[in-house]
Amino acid sequence: MTEKIYHRDAYCRELTSPVTGKESCQGRWRLRLERTIFRPEGGGQPADGGTINGLPLLALEEDGDDIVHVVGNDPGGGDVALRLDFERRFDHMQQHTAQHLLSQVLVRCCGAATLSFAIGPEHSSIETDRPCFSEEETRTVENECMRRIFAALPVRVFASDDPSVLHLRKPAKIAGQIRVVEIAGLDQSACGGTHVGNSAEIGVLKIVRTERVRANVRLVYAAGWRALRDHQLKHDVAQQLQRLVTQPLAEIPGHVKALLRERDGLRREVKKALRREMEREVAAAVAAGDSLVVREFSGLDPSDLRFFATSLMKHGRHVLAFQRPPPALEPSGGGAYIVVGRGQGGFDLRGICARLFAILNGKGGGSANLIEGRGRDFSRSAEAIGLLREALNPGP
Numbered sequence: 354m355t356e357k358i359y360h361r362d363a364y365c366r367e368l369t370s371p372v373t374g375k376e377s378c379q380g381r382w383r384l385r386l387e388r389t390i391f392r393p394e395g396g397g398q399p400a401d402g403g404t405i406n407g408l409p410l411l412a413l414e415e416d417g418d419d420i421v422h423v424v425g426n427d428p429g430g431g432d433v434a435l436r437l438d439f440e441r442r443f444d445h446m447q448q449h450t451a452q453h454l455l456s457q458v459l460v461r462c463c464g465a466a467t468l469s470f471a472i473g474p475e476h477s478s479i480e481t482d483r484p485c486f487s488e489e490e491t492r493t494v495e496n497e498c499m500r501r502i503f504a505a506l507p508v509r510v511f512a513s514d515d516p517s518v519l520h521l522r523k524p525a526k527i528a529g530q531i532r533v534v535e536i537a538g539l540d541q542s543a544c545g546g547t548h549v550g551n552s553a554e555i556g557v558l559k560i561v562r563t564e565r566v567r568a569n570v571r572l573v574y575a576a577g578w579r580a581l582r583d584h585q586l587k588h589d590v591a592q593q594l595q596r597l598v599t600q601p602l603a604e605i606p607g608h609v610k611a612l613l614r615e616r617d618g619l620r621r622e623v624k625k626a627l628r629r630e631m632e633r634e635v636a637a638a639v640a641a642g643d644s645l646v647v648r649e650f651s652g653l654d655p656s657d658l659r660f661f662a663t664s665l666m667k668h669g670r671h672v673l674a675f676q677r678p679p680p681a682l683e684p685s686g687g688g689a690y691i692v693v694g695r696g697q698g699g700f701d702l703r704g705i706c707a708r709l710f711a712i713l714n715g716k717g718g719g720s721a722n723l724i725e726g727r728g729r730d731f732s733r734s735a736e737a738i739g740l741l742r743e744a745l746n747p748g749p
């Protein structure tokens with residue numbers, strides 16, 4: 354059995370321990386120790402990190418009452434020196450204690466129970482049994498959490514085998530002796546995680562967003578150093594936005610909304626002007642009289658090319674319209690857009706589709722009278738036009 358020092362002292366960063374078992378397996382070494390400061394993953398809390406005799410800890414596994422420590426090399430004979438990645442551990446302690454606090458405040462303020470908890474790489478989260486929270490409720494919960502953090506409530510861990518004298522927030526999952534984590538005067542939970550010694554060490558607790566999960570709401574929060582990093586990131590973004598739009602912070606959303614509205618209006622105007630230009634192009638092509646109209650465009654959407662082609666088809670003209678390929682097409686990129694339309698006759702364009710796009714080194718498909726796709730090589734475009742002309746206007 355490995356003695357789990359982190360259960361009674363979450364702040365212990367260094368320890369020496371005798372090795373009680375050692376085996377080599379697929380280039381890795383699995384160590385069993387008399388005692389350890391490394392906590393494996395569990396209860397929503399990720400595993401600890403650190404080193405054993407300077408070797409990075411690769412994995413931690415629970416095997417009954419033993420903890421197996423996996424490292425990449427033989428740590429040598431004699432006792433081993435354990436060094437904890439305390440920055441990572443302290444983050445877990447902050448997030449986990451914040452969860453106890455938040456879960457209790459949610460019960461008191463909103464009657465909401467906590468169903469699950471997880472510490473993610475960026476934020477921590479709890480799933481509640483509530484379908485929604487108003488903004489006002491969320492704000493109240495944050496304020497109530499902060500009040501308890503500022504109150505610097507001692508956090509104590511003790512063992513108990515008598516649930517009748519306890520005030521557990523949730524019934525314990527195991528019978529017999531349980532480990533109780535208590536935030537003085539506020540919360541008692543059966544928990545095997547690591548926690549800070551005083552609520553003040555949580556620093557800050559901020560709910561950063563809410564998400565729907567099944568019929569419930571997941572509250573995503575940042576506590577401790579994570580809350581500061583979150584604030585720093587948002588502060589940087591806010592400052593950059595302020596410099597861009599030269600507006601007071603509170604005015605930025607309204608200003609951005611107005612800019613987006615203006616942009617959408619301009620896009621609509623440009624689209625209209627483009628369509629008018631297209632209609633003139635269509636009229637000129639019809640007047641020119643060639644049964645196959647070949648046109649190269651630049652800077653248009655596929656929908657514009659399609660509009661050009663279908664307009665000419667209504668006048669009984671065949672069309673090959675394509676985007677001018679950019680000077681250096683990525684070999685793996687999609688290529689320039691191509692639309693081919695049949696304005697009259699019964700020829701099925703799908704019959705030459707594969708050959709046409711093979712010449713242009715691309716891919717396409719469509720219906721009997723309209724095919725579209727992309728091409729990456731236009732050096733043989735004359736051959737493609739020839740093929741099309743022959744297919745659509747067969748000689749006598």
Ligand SMILES: [Zn+2]
Binds near residue numbers: 453545
């Ligand atoms: Zn806990």
